[in-house]
Amino acid sequence: MLRAAWLIFLNEFRLLTKDRVGLAMLILAPVVIIAVAGFSLGNIYGVRPAVNAYDLPIVDQDHGAAARAIITALSRDPAVHLERAQSVAGVRALVGRRSRVPLAIVIPAGITAALEAGRPAELVLYVDPIKRIEVAAIELRLSRMCTEITARAQDNARTRISAANAELRVRLERLATLATTARSAAEHFRRESLSRRDAAQRELDARLRSATAELAAQTRVAAERSAAAANSELERELAPRRDAMNAVRVYLSALQASERDFNRWLANLKAAAGSHSADIPPPPAFPRPPTPAQLAVLSKPIEISPPATALPEPALPNLSLASLPTPSVAIPDFDAEFKPLLAAPAPTLPGALGWTELSAGRGPAQANAFDQYVPGFGVTFLLIGMMMGISLGLIDERDWGTLARLRASGAPFAGTLLGKLLSRFVIGLMQMALLFAIGRWLFAISLGSEPLLLLIPSAAIAFAAAAFGLIIACIARTHDSVMPFGTVVSMAMSAIGGCWWPMDFEPGWMRAFAQWLPTTWTMQSFNDLMIRNLPASAIVWPTVATVGLGIAYLIVGIVAASWIYD
Amino acid sequence: MKTLEATALRKSYGDRVVLDGVSLDADRGEIVGLLGPNGAGKTTTLSILATLLAADSGSVRVAGLSPRTDRDAVRRKLGYVPQVIALYPTLSALQNLALFARVHGAGHGAAAAASAHALEAVGLAPRAHDPVSSLSGGMKRRLNLACAMVHRPEILLLDEPTVGVDPQSREQILLTVKRAAESGAAIIYSTHYMEEVERICSRALLIDHGRVVAAGTVAELISLGGRQPRMEIAFKDLPTDGWIAGLEGVSEIEQADAGGRIELELASLAQVSEILDHARQSGGQVLEFSVHSPNLSDAFIALTGHALREDGGGGQ
DSSP states (O other), X not given: OHHHHHHHHHHHHHHHHHOHHHHHHHHHHHHHHHHHHHHHHGGGGOOOTTTSOEEEEEEESXXXXXXXXXXHHHHTOTTEEEEEESOHHHHHHHBTTBTTOXXXXXXXXXXXXXXXXXXXXXXXXXXXXXXXXXXXXXXXXXXXXXXXXXXXXXXXXXXXXXXXXXXXXXXXXXXXXXXXXHHHHHHHHHHHHHHHHHHHHHHHHHHHHHHHHHHHHHHHHHHHHHHHHHHHHHHHHHHHHHXXXXXXXXXXXXXXXXXXXXXXXXXXXXXXXXXXXXXXXXXXXXOOOOOHHHHHHHHSOOOOOOOOOOOOOOOOOOOOOOOOOOOSSOOOOHHHHHHHHHHSXXXXXXXXXXXXXXXXXXXXXXXXXXXXXXXHHHHHXXXXXXXXXXXXXXXXHHHHTHHHHHHHTXXXXXXXXXXXXXXXXXXXXXXXXXXXXXXXXXXXXOOOSOGGGGHHHHHHHHHHHHHHHHHHHHHSOSHHHXXXXXXXXXXXXXXXXXXXXXXXXXXXXXXXXXXXXXXXXXXXXXXXXXXXXXXXXXXXHHHHHHHHHHHHHHHHHHHHHHHHHO | OOSEEEEEEXXXXXXXXXXXXXXXXXXXXXXXXXXXXXXXXXXXXXXXXXXXXXXXXXXXXXXXXXXXXXXXXXXXXXXXXXXXXXXXXXXXXXXXXXXXXXXXTOOHHHHHHHHHHHHHXXXXXXXXXXXXXXXOHHHHHHHHHHXXXXXXXXXXXXXXXXXXXXXXXXXXXXXXXXXXXXXXXEEEEEESOHHHHHHHOSEEEEEETTEEEEEEEHHHHHHHTTOOOEEEEEEEEOOOTTTTTTSTTOEEEEOOOTTOEEEEXXXXXXXXXXXXXXXXHTTOEEEEEEEEOOOHHHHHHHHHSSOTTSOOOOOO
16 A cells, blocks of 8 residues: 555656646746735835835915925825825826825815914815725825824924913013002002091081071071961951851851740740640741852852962082092003913914815715725636636637537637637626626625626626637646636736736836736726716726737737647 | 549658558548558548648548638538547537537528437437436447538548447447448548458558558458468367368468467368368367458558557557
């Protein structure tokens, strides 16, 4: 058994040496992938100055100290290459259109004033949402820069506030001294005022008492004089009424006497008459009552017209006081101390500098990650499928003998190739369409404003990939060689072409090389349609480039395949 | 004008000459064998005839047409059975046949009918819908043949169509080829089984190291070997000496060995029973005997100095 194992062990190495492509792929494949990933993702672990620096357009609308500080700080950063611009629209157009420009900065007017007033202020970043990682890398640097600028400004402000505090303290001490002086002067004035007020009060009391006594005497004389005149008038009015009253009294007395006489007479009469009392004549008439005029006099109201008594005009006492004394202590000049304090602005710490993100294109600033990965990995697997399908299909048919049989059966080799490429093209197109549908359903990816437009770059890459599969079939001519070779080439094309990460990670030479790959243009089309939400016109040139590369691949592939397989 | 004519075909890869002036022809209803060891140049010859390979020099005419100028027309007249089983393993037998029928220009309905007929001809109708990968090696060979015949070609080129098949399939294949010839096809039958050539070919070419060493009818070729029929007899008791003296044209090649075996050369096979009678009458008691008729293999050995089954090492 050990002998068999040893022989098989040796034979495996012998077989490996016969498979040169497989042997090369053992080392070449990982080296290619390592190189692509290493060069592409190198910036994640730090940007190499002057090699991978990002272009950073900036528009200064503020022209203040803060703007100058920001521009100075950015111009010192080796990771970015600052480009001054005047137009916001211009820098927005640069973002996404030009490589190495993941974002543009606009310093809005008033940012310096806002910071000095202690308000937060924000830069405006127009970002390409596709280059999220590069944007994040630059934003990290911007964050550090903003923190430094804010901290430096706050240090300066603290120094100024400390100086202002010291000056304020001196002024407050001077004010305290002035206040003490003013307080003693005010006390002196208060005491003086109280003394003078008491004296004036006493004088006023005396004057009022004298004036009141004189006024009371004058009033009493006038009242007595007026009462005498009233008594005289009343007596004149009462005399006739008294006479009338006497007449009434006499009458009433007479009436009373007559009545009594009558009553006696009548009684006597009746007694005398005995049974003839009924024959007694009517009694005599009583005296007449007082006249109505007399009675009217009795009821006439007594009208007393008081005599016009002229009361004496009292002489007003002289109540004017002697003038109060002027305080002898001068009031301190507070204005000289207060006005500078009031005039000086309130010392404040400057506000924090930050930023806000806006999309440079028409889509949102924050893209759905699947908007990148669905088309990216879709293209990767499309490439793998195409390369495997075309290459292995051709090699299988050659090995099976069906390729020769088809040719002998009257099917031209070109026709066989065309049929194979066309079928794979349709399969690839359907694969991409299905992936987009699944991506929409599972991951809510954006399909842009016109989802059907996605079929254009899908068709272009399906065509180019099919043509490139033909080239692979001509390079790796065995079943075993196609697998590693096709996989590595597919993965490398995908990685370099921006299917897995933004191309701006890559060094310049790799980006230049990527221009010759259909994956690059296809991903640009997908990004423009799905993430940047651009119209159909944006994908015209990328599609032309992809199809052009596909045609070149097809020509090379057909020539090589005809030579090798026909 | 022959249906198929090839003249002075020459093909080389670098310094290695694979074909060196091979000429052959076949007419309607004729099966021409191409007999030679592996590497003799049979496949290269058939590839050139099938228009899959261009000869360095020489000419080919198919029904009067040249493959160089009328390749498509020539291909429509050809049916080619490659040495490998050139079938799509995941497709069914019927699908394979229909594909090649349609490639040859048949419409959908005609292709289906022709496919069914071809399947019937090779005895695979019951397996019509089975994937090729599930068929036995012999069935695949039969289907391989059917695919070349599905469009009823004027010329059938068969490159070792019975390699590795079971006897039943071999018989079916040979029968199908004979029927094709009977229906008017001109057939080139490449093989290194001389028995097959002797059975079905009217003419044959013996090819070795890229050259035709002999051509003619089977009988002519056998005669080129210059050998007579031979008979080997094992005796329990040897006959008396001179027991063959009365038999005309019979000579002893090897005298009796320790095991009592004698090898004789005969004038004709008709003398076998007479020889046995003679031996018994001379006191010999025969245990067993065998007769060897001269064949193409003998002729090949006589002409080339090596056997058919040895590797010729000169072909593709």
